[in-house]
Amino acid sequence: MKNTKYVFVTGGVTSSLGKGIIAASLAKLLQERGFSVTIQKLDPYINIDPGTLNPYEHGECYVTDDGAETDLDLGHYERFLNIATSQANNVTTGRIYQSVIDKERRGDFLGKTVQVIPHITDEIKHRIQLLAETGDYDIVITEIGGTVGDIESLPYVESVRQMLWEKGEENAIVIHLTLIPFLAAAGELKTKPTQHSVKSLMQSGVSPDILVCRTEHEISDDIRRKLALFCNVKQEDVIQSIDAETIYDVPNLMYREGLDDVVLKKLHLISKKKPALKKWNEFLAKHKNPTSEVEIAIVGKYIELQDSYKSISEAFIHAGSSNETKVNVRWIHSEDITTENYQKKLKGVNGILVAPGFGDRGIDGKIKAVQYARENKIPFLGICLGMQMAVIEFARNVLGLVDAFSSEMKPDCKNPVINLMESQEDVTQKGGTMRLGAWKCDILEGSKAYNAYKETSIFERHRHRYEFNNDYKDQIELKGMKATGINPRTGLVEIVEIPSHPWFVGVQYHPEYKSTVLKPHPLFVSFIKAALKQSKK
Numbered sequence: 038m039k040n041t042k043y044v045f046v047t048g049g050v051t052s053s054l055g056k057g058i059i060a061a062s063l064a065k066l067l068q069e070r071g072f073s074v075t076i077q078k079l080d081p082y083i084n085i086d087p088g089t090l091n092p093y094e095h096g097e098c099y100v101t102d103d104g105a106e107t108d109l110d111l112g113h114y115e116r117f118l119n120i121a122t123s124q125a126n127n128v129t130t131g132r133i134y135q136s137v138i139d140k141e142r143r144g145d146f147l148g149k150t151v152q153v154i155p156h157i158t159d160e161i162k163h164r165i166q167l168l169a170e171t172g173d174y175d176i177v178i179t180e181i182g183g184t185v186g187d188i189e190s191l192p193y194v195e196s197v198r199q200m201l202w203e204k205g206e207e208n209a210i211v212i213h214l215t216l217i218p219f220l221a222a223a224g225e226l227k228t229k230p231t232q233h234s235v236k237s238l239m240q241s242g243v244s245p246d247i248l249v250c251r252t253e254h255e256i257s258d259d260i261r262r263k264l265a266l267f268c269n270v271k272q273e274d275v276i277q278s279i280d281a282e283t284i285y286d287v288p289n290l291m292y293r294e295g296l297d298d299v300v301l302k303k304l305h306l307i308s309k310k311k312p313a314l315k316k317w318n319e320f321l322a323k324h325k326n327p328t329s330e331v332e333i334a335i336v337g338k339y340i341e342l343q344d345s346y347k348s349i350s351e352a353f354i355h356a357g358s359s360n361e362t363k364v365n366v367r368w369i370h371s372e373d374i375t376t377e378n379y380q381k382k383l384k385g386v387n388g389i390l391v392a393p394g395f396g397d398r399g400i401d402g403k404i405k406a407v408q409y410a411r412e413n414k415i416p417f418l419g420i421c422l423g424m425q426m427a428v429i430e431f432a433r434n435v436l437g438l439v440d441a442f443s444s445e446m447k448p449d450c451k452n453p454v455i456n457l458m459e460s461q462e463d464v465t466q467k468g469g470t471m472r473l474g475a476w477k478c479d480i481l482e483g484s485k486a487y488n489a490y491k492e493t494s495i496f497e498r499h500r501h502r503y504e505f506n507n508d509y510k511d512q513i514e515l516k517g518m519k520a521t522g523i524n525p526r527t528g529l530v531e532i533v534e535i536p537s538h539p540w541f542v543g544v545q546y547h548p549e550y551k552s553t554v555l556k557p558h559p560l561f562v563s564f565i566k567a568a569l570k571q572s573k574k
């Protein structure tokens with residue numbers, strides 16, 4: 038087994054500094070230099086996973102191949118590194134406590150008082166090292182969610198302190214991400230908040246090895262010297278992270294600042310290889326110099342918080358670059374779409390994406406958006422709930438089943454063209470009980486999906502309880518909507534299309550989770566291509 042090295046990333050001053058992007062960018066550079074790297078996120082909340090959180094609280098819930106419902110940062114890790122993550126990459130306080138309490142009930146600690154230290158901290162350390170063991174990684178980067186000084190982060194910081202001591206300074210280091218605010222009135226960058234956050238980290242017995250400083254303006258040598266002196270780091274270990282035009286610039290910015298070099302030096306790792314980022318920079322060049330533009334409507338009910346659709350918007354960036362096209366998104370709240378205004382709201386878009394979701398809020402608007410796309414031959418991609426709405430719209434307006442609906446919205450509905458999966462009928466618990474993770478889907482040759490994937494068999498990730506009701510399949514197909522992707526084991530319809538439409542595809546799964554910089558998702562690429570064609574009309 039490898040002697041895995043550990044890099045911990047903590048955050049100070051404020052949340053939302055982009056620890057996930059810094060961690061992913063560092064991992065990218067180390068990966069390019071020939072190391073096997075993975076990233077882990079430790080989340081200090083009590084939910085077992087973010088699956089039970091409203092997207093307004095926490096942004097999108099990201100789903101892995103193994104069916105874990107996880108933090109959206111794992112999406113960034115996959116998009117940057119182009120390698121799959123799993124349940125082991127995201128651990129919450131809830132999960133830690135649950136396993137400690139299970140052990141207590143089993144009698145594993147018989148005779149002992151079970152305490153935060155050592156039992157909770159041991160469990161945290163175990164989870165960090167487990168990831169290293171399962172993947173045989175050279176380097177594990179562990180991002181500690183929250184901000185240092187938070188009560189709920191304390192057991193994590195203590196676990197980091199213990200691991201630094203146990204592993205030794207050549208094997209484990211801490212990167213502290215902080216903010217250097219610019220005070221316009223004084224015309225100055227201020228270091229004091231950083232000094233305080235480092236002090237608070239030190240009170241827990243942890244000194245940062247490297248400071249990564251988020252800033253709107255270039256940090257001068259004087260400020261670097263000051264930060265180094267008061268935060269107990271070398272001047273070369275003060276890394277500037279200046280605001281970037283796109284998150285995809287950050288690996289290059291970190292490379293220029295030498296973050297990978299200082300990390301390797303501290304960990305006593307040698308790599309003569311420089312990170313070439315060749316394919317990455319090809320992607321960036323096309324992203325920044327598009328030759329065309331399209332406008333895509335995203336119709337959803339969480340659009341006030343665009344992080345709720347993080348993987349979808351990133352997938353558009355990847356697919357846009359691959360088509361050398363700038364994708365402008367028109368965010369449309371599904372609750373704002375009515376029978377009176379839907380034509381106006383959607384006029385001029387080159388493509389419509391109806392987003393995933395749960396419950397009946399905004400449902401009528403989603404159905405209207407589908408109708409507009411179908412009738413006006415606008416390229417359409419429906420994801421999960423969006424696909425289900427496409428089936429309902431078709432059943433109502435083409436088959437004439439006016440009361441067609443999903444039993445999710447109307448349990449006693451007469452024509453449940455979408456209904457609860459049989460496997461879900463006895464499910465009473467909410468957390469982690471949906472149909473989750475990667476499932477196989479066979480694709481019909483000659484279909485739009487086949488033309489996109491160029492494969493007859495795919496694996497895509499799921500998160501749903503309801504499905505296409507196969508009792509209606511024959512009628513629906515007869516009228517021109519085809520089931521072109523099927524789960525070979527259960528017969529569940531995974532993809533629907535309208536062959537007579539330029540590009541109308543609904544998928545029960547979530548393609549957005551698998552789109553990465555180096556491997557833009559084929560369906561998104563094909564959807565943007567169709568939108569581009571539409572825009573030239």
Ligand code: GLN
Binds near residue numbers: 421500501504
């Ligand atoms: N609410 C729908 C279901 O559970 C769709 C879920 C989704 O869009 N992820 O089947």
